[in-house]
Amino acid sequence: MNELNFPSGPWIGFYNYNRAKQERHRMDLALTFAAGRISGCGTETTWKFTIRGGYDARTGECYWTKTYVGAHDVFYKGFREKRGIWGNWELNWTSGGFHIWPLSEGTELDLVEGEAETQPATVTPTLVPSK
Numbered sequence: 001m002n003e004l005n006f007p008s009g010p011w012i013g014f015y016n017y018n019r020a021k022q023e024r025h026r027m028d029l030a031l032t033f034a035a036g037r038i039s040g041c042g043t044e045t046t047w048k049f050t051i052r053g054g055y056d057a058r059t060g061e062c063y064w065t066k067t068y069v070g071a072h073d074v075f076y077k078g079f080r081e082k083r084g085i086w087g088n089w090e091l092n093w094t095s096g097g098f099h100i101w102p103l104s105e106g107t108e109l110d111l112v113e114g115e116a117e118t119q120p121a122t123v124t125p126t127l128v129p130s131k
Contacts, residue, residue, distance in 0.1 A: 001056075001057055001058055001059060001060040001080060002057055002058075003033070003057045005057065005060065005080050006033035006055060006057060006080065007033070007102050007104070008031060008032045008033050008034070009030070009031070009102065009103070009104070010028070010029070010030055010102070010103035010104075011028075011029040011030075011031050011084075011100050011101060011102055011103060012026070012027070012028055012029070012100065012101065012103050012107060013026070013027050013029070013084065013085075013098065013099050013100030013101055014026050014027060014098065014099060014100075015027065015089055015096060015097070015098040016096040016097045016098070017094075017096055018096075025044055025045070026044060026045075027042055027043075027044045027098075027100065028042055028043050028044070029041070029042035029051065029100060030042065031051065033055060036054050036055060036056065036057070037053070037054055037055075038051060038052070038053045038054060038055055038062065038064050039051060039052055039053075042066075047068055047069075047071075048068070048069045049066050049067055049068045049069065050066070050067045050069070051064050051065070051066055051067075052064060052065055052067070053065060053076070055080070059079075060079045060080035060081065061077075061078075061079055061080075062076075062077070062078050062079065062080060062085050062087070063075075063076065063077045063078075064076050066089070072091070074089050074090070074091055075089065075090045075091075076088075076089045076098060077089075077090075078098065083099075083101060083105075084099055084100055084101025084102070084105070085098075085099070085100050085101070086098070086099050
């Protein structure tokens with residue numbers, strides 16, 4: 001792993017909510033990776049959020065807090081692998097999985113073992129870069 005595995009810019013992905021149904025919720029993100037820190041913002045459906053956290057370019061480990069504007073925080077922890085960052089998110093009352101990847105790697109996720117089919121995504125970036 002190295003810094004090149006953490007490109008700043010537009011990312012896309014999803015998180016799973018409701019373990020029984022494996023409901024996928026799309027996320028569009030604008031992320032900045034620099035000197036071990038992650039920052040950025042994003043949208044999902046009608047919600048906006050900010051991202052603040054860190055990463056280790058050597059091990060691929062990543063962690064951040066996703067703060068919904070005017071609402072609650074969600075803690076994310078994962079690892080950078082060939083196909084993006086995979087991991088888990090946690091709230092006090094529930095948790096689930098997530099997968100995000102650089103938009104330059106595509107707008108749709110190919111099926112991988114153990115995953116349900118992804119809904120087609122049309123990307124229309126409307127994000128404001130972090131300050």
